[in-house]
Amino acid sequence: MIDVHFVTFDCAQPYELATFWSEATGWVIHPDGGKEDDEILLQGALNMLFIRVPEGKTVKNRVHLDVTGSEGTTRDQEVERLLGLGATVHDDRRNPDGTGWVTMLDPEGNEFCVCRAGYEKA
Structure with a gap:
């Protein structure tokens, strides 16, 4: 271990x-x-x-972080907040039914995904 x-x-x-x-x-x-x-x-x-x-950085990350909102924030609110901090949207995989995620890039181009938190899925 x-x-x-x-x-x-x-x-x-x-x-x-x-x-x-x-x-x-x-x-x-x-x-x-x-x-x-x-x-x-x-x-x-x-x-x-x-x-x-x-x-x-020249290629896609082989490992990345998946993040969710905390304290009751939604995936979409987190995407907007992270955009304000300097991240960019790389690939928007949100679906009309509320499922999906958004792949974002931090200021140096490292990919991370913003997913729905458990409380959003209820």
């Missing part, structure tokens, strides 16, 4: 990307992290580590 220590994102601007995800999740950037650092730790329900790499 293993414990997952971090989910790590290779990126060009660690502090800026960690800030986006901090605003998206409400999690906090570790106090030792500074704007010019090559590694920034975001602490929350899952630790996310953002590491500066020289190469850019």
Whole structure:
């Protein structure tokens, strides 16, 4: 059995990307992290580590996050909120019956999906 220590994102601007995800999740950037650092730790329900790499993203992620709204927010409200934080819609898979998801891109192009929360399915 293993414990997952971090989910790590290779990126060009660690502090800026960690800030986006901090605003998206409400999690906090570790106090030792500074704007010019090559590694920034975001602490929350899952630790996310953002590491500066020289190469850019060129292909689809092989692993991605699926997220839902919390505290009674809907999938559609979360999509709008995340757009306001700097994400973009990559693929809208919402269906007229309310099912489906939206694949979004964070500011560095990493894919993540916004899904309906359990309370929306009732």
